[in-house]
Amino acid sequence: MRNLDETTITQAVIARHAKTTNRRLKTVMTSLVRHLHGFAREVDLTEAEWVAGIEFLTAVGHTCSPTRQEFILLSDTLGLSTLVAAQNHRKPVGCTEATVFGPFHVEGSPERPLGADVANGAEGEPCFVRGSIRGLAGEPVAGAVIEVWQADAKGLYDVQYEAFDEHRARATLRSAPDGGYHFLGIVATPYPIPHDGPVGQLLDALNRHPWRPAHLHFRISAPGYETLVTHVFRDGDPYLDSDAVFGVRSSLVADWVHHEGGPAPDGRMLDTPFSTLDFDFVLNPARKEG
Template identity: 65%
Template sequence: MEHDTIQNRAGAGAAGELADVDEHTITALVNGRIAATAAPRLAQIVAALTRHLHDFAREVRLDEDELMAAIAFMTEVGQMSDARRQECILLSDVLGLSMLVTAQSRRKPAGCTEATVFGPFHVPDSPEHAPGDDIANGAPGAPCFVRGVVRTLDGTPVAGAKIEVWQADEAGCYDVQYAGLEQARARATLRTDAHGAYRFRSIVASPYPIPHDGPVGRLLAALGRHPWRPAHLHFMITADACEPLITHVFRAGAPYLDADAVFGVRQSLIAEWRLHPPGPGPGGVTLAQPFYTLDFDFVLNASAGVSESA
């Protein structure tokens, strides 16, 4: 009886008769069945999604074969996602949705380091390293020494900030893309010192293609788009009384800065990797091959409710 009452209430027209469903009335009918007891934010999101999704289908005159092809595509995207590869994030990235949400959700005051997309290759609990350690751990690529300071907007150094860093090697692959590789390479967790400083050794960043051997890659090819990303390092920085920062540092002059497959480049995040001849390097080491250095400071925003002067 309760089921019949719900059906009648949701499907009845103004005169209490069963509503006539067509391509124009269906949207109001679907949203009319969202219960008053539903969580307000969930109801808002689903109602808006329904309106836009239905408007899209009407605009392009979507047919049944195209709908089934889309369902098959999304099914394959989900099936290809696992702990080592996130095809769903790739799809969001290449459609610009990830960057749109980041831009509107992670706005920073002027002077703070800007955020960009997270990407699909972060791994939680990466190995902890001491300042100056070589985190490459055998990853192929020219040596690169990275250093900088983490501070707040008023210039206060942030001691003990947790810095997670990860990158692709010169072959364009992250460690998790190598079958059978158990140890982390070009990936680490570090902490800033009492002066907010950090430093580590790794390999120089190189351009690389996002994984394009799956459904997202086929979509890019069908659209005449390339899968390449400009050279960059990933950083995720967390510290007490500060907003978390997820960002990249992009290599100045590298290809694809103006054509990033996932739209993640921001001008303020482009920095110079300086090339040095063989010889003495940072930390007293001597290198028999050319090496690079990168200096980049991060400016964190105070958490909501925390004053910069506190």
């Protein structure tokens, strides 16, 4: 162990894991060491590049805050978030597909009744969203917890504003006895992910854009079903095929139907433009233990 070199160091580190009692930790760390060392050998990593990598990860950590998760952003832009989501949320045909969580979910968003204006003053064209929550066999899922959040017309989430004082374009609702849901939000628009930090600098260096196609976030949970984390994307968006975080699925692309005015889904007459979005979700039954 005293005369290690570039050909023997990997096995020496792995051997140190021999007494690890947590089998899963041992598996993960052994593989991590093997792949990290393999990466360094494959690219013939220089000391200067190693230092730059350490400095980059340090900068990512320093950029994190209670309202910004730069490490999730990094994971998203490297496609790792999508890979992990795909591996962990394989679903039968007919279920709504999962996609990335994103860095701007907030636990404990305000509960609103069905039909509420969840925009709560967020800038954007009004959009009436409606649909149903059902199980794979077609059964309605009553009382499902529906968390919804989105960026405003400026491409910002409520928590990104310095003067943040209350939640906007973000709420928690519960599906009706027939599984239906409806609320008033705003039209989704494309926006760039935060690119004023180290992840943005990396994208610039790679000649990649930071834009996400217009979308609405959902997290839906109900007893007896797997929790669904997904987006609904706006059809026709120019970034559907180059999403900066690789989150688009064809099955999650839907029409936002524009109306110049007239009768709205909630019975009101509007003399200003608005849109409607209809989207149904199908949940996968929870796996039985044992």
